[in-house]
Amino acid sequence: MTLQDALKRIETNFTVSAEVLKEISQGFYDEMELGLTQTGNAIPMNVTWVTEKPTGNEQGEYLSIDLGGTNMRVVLVTLKGDSKFDSVQSKYNLPAWIKTGTANELWSFIAEYLEEFLLKQYQNIPEETLPLGFSFSFATTQGNINEGVLQSWSKGFDVKGVEGHDVVPMLQKAIDKRSLPVKITALINDTTGTLVASLYTDPLTKMGLIFGTGVNGAYYDTTDQIPKLGISQSSPMAINTEYGSFDSSHRYLPRTFFDVAIDNSSTRPGEQTYEKMVAGYYMGELLRLLLVDLYYRRYIFQGQDVSQLNVPYIMDTSYLASAEQDSDDLPTIGSMFESLGLATTLKERQLIQTLSKLIATRAARLAACSIAAICKRTNVDSGNIACDGSVISKYPFFKERIENALAEILDWSERPYPLQIVQAEDGSSVGAAIIACIAQKSI
Ligand code: GLC
Numbered sequence: 001m002t003l004q005d006a007l008k009r010i011e012t013n014f015t016v017s018a019e020v021l022k023e024i025s026q027g028f029y030d031e032m033e034l035g036l037t038q039t040g041n042a043i044p045m046n047v048t049w050v051t052e053k054p055t056g057n058e059q060g061e062y063l064s065i066d067l068g069g070t071n072m073r074v075v076l077v078t079l080k081g082d083s084k085f086d087s088v089q090s091k092y093n094l095p096a097w098i099k100t101g102t103a104n105e106l107w108s109f110i111a112e113y114l115e116e117f118l119l120k121q122y123q124n125i126p127e128e129t130l131p132l133g134f135s136f137s138f139a140t141t142q143g144n145i146n147e148g149v150l151q152s153w154s155k156g157f158d159v160k161g162v163e164g165h166d167v168v169p170m171l172q173k174a175i176d177k178r179s180l181p182v183k184i185t186a187l188i189n190d191t192t193g194t195l196v197a198s199l200y201t202d203p204l205t206k207m208g209l210i211f212g213t214g215v216n217g218a219y220y221d222t223t224d225q226i227p228k229l230g231i232s233q234s235s236p237m238a239i240n241t242e243y244g245s246f247d248s249s250h251r252y253l254p255r256t257f258f259d260v261a262i263d264n265s266s267t268r269p270g271e272q273t274y275e276k277m278v279a280g281y282y283m284g285e286l287l288r289l290l291l292v293d294l295y296y297r298r299y300i301f302q303g304q305d306v307s308q309l310n311v312p313y314i315m316d317t318s319y320l321a322s323a324e325q326d327s328d329d330l331p332t333i334g335s336m337f338e339s340l341g342l343a344t345t346l347k348e349r350q351l352i353q354t355l356s357k358l359i360a361t362r363a364a365r366l367a368a369c370s371i372a373a374i375c376k377r378t379n380v381d382s383g384n385i386a387c388d389g390s391v392i393s394k395y396p397f398f399k400e401r402i403e404n405a406l407a408e409i410l411d412w413s414e415r416p417y418p419l420q421i422v423q424a425e426d427g428s429s430v431g432a433a434i435i436a437c438i439a440q441k442s443i
Contacts, residue, residue, distance in 0.1 A: 068137020
């Protein structure tokens with residue numbers, strides 16, 4: 001087999017036709033319906049207890065903490081009413097040892113940086129208690145707005161002693177230990193935050209999605225349409241779908257050998273099947289695995305030291321994003337691989353660009369399947385889909401590729417398409433503040 005043949009094969013395996021997209025989307029719809037009916041399903045459809053939509057008139061100062069991606073953020077949000085807000089934030093990189101360490105280390109780390117942030121923002125730390133919305137971007141079971149029992153870590157996090165426990169009292173204890181005047185009044189998911197923050201400024205918002213380290217989506221359903229709740233009264237209820245876990249039974253998604261390899265070596269094999277094919281945390285690793293395979297089959301980088309290329313997760317999504325945007329002779333790809341100790345020929349650089357495009361296009365096309373399923377569930381055929389996360393904000397053409405795949409699934413033929421993908425910057429922290437405000441009112 002020549003390199004050309006090998007590439008053809010990869011192309012076939014990574015290309016998802018419109019017909020398959022439609023089937024996957026129907027599978028999504030079915031699994032979502034099931035998740036609203038009973039607990040313990042592949043897609044949990046977590047009830048968030050966010051039972052109101054924001055009016056845009058919410059006001060006040062709220063803190064929020066955002067945990068769940070590469071960085072942790074502490075934000076002070078001033079809701080000004082009239083759909084306006086200001087925010088100041090500090091971003092802290094989460095070291096790998098924190099993501100896989102002990103519960104105590106994680107909560108103390110967060111409380112320490114919260115204190116640092118407060119000292120920076122206020123000359124004197126205020127005496128009155130500041131309400132805080134905690135945006136915790138993992139699957140949690142919530143009995144009310146102010147609690148969240150972690151179902152399962154994802155995205156490479158694996159902190160001992162947290163799964164199965166309510167994270168709110170854990171973080172609150174670490175905050176109290178530092179005698180900070182801060183009370184956690186709401187626990188939210190980043191998707192619910194994005195949904196609510198976007199609705200605060202844009203009433204046409206239909207759902208809140210994250211395309212970043214992980215993928216997930218939230219939307220408003222109606223209580224009497226959620227059988228597992230057993231409520232006959234009809235009122236809004238935001239649902240955090242946790243659709244990254246779609247297809248744990250491997251019925252729908254066209255997984256390749258490389259997807260299976262990523263799953264097998266992950267911290268949680270068998271979980272988050274869809275996320276592992278769509279999210280930013282895994283795209284670089286997919287590219288690395290494809291390249292390693294081509295090297296060992298003697299197609300590329302022959303005679304070179306591939307020790308760095310052999311390091312799992314050494315390449316993040318920015319490698320693919322930069323590769324897709326590179327100019328004619330692909331100098332950026334050249335220098336990225338040089339920093340991994342590899343010299344590349346033009347042919348190899350072209351191959352890297354092609355593979356990047358294949359991986360990211362498949363991710364974007366699969367991303368459209370969950371959106372179409374939520375549209376079907378909620379009878380939505382127009383409006384705005386609010387998206388946040390590093391992939392949607394930084395990856396070239398990701399938004400357009402999702403829109404084109406949506407058009408294929410929903411049979412749209414004319415532009416402008418009736419649903420627009422819009423970017424919702426800092427949705428999770430602003431949303432956490434708005435939800436903290438709503439929660440405070442209802443206490
Ligand atoms: C993972 C988490 C989910 C989160 C998503 C995006 O899928 O389980 O809660 O919303 O990542 O951050």
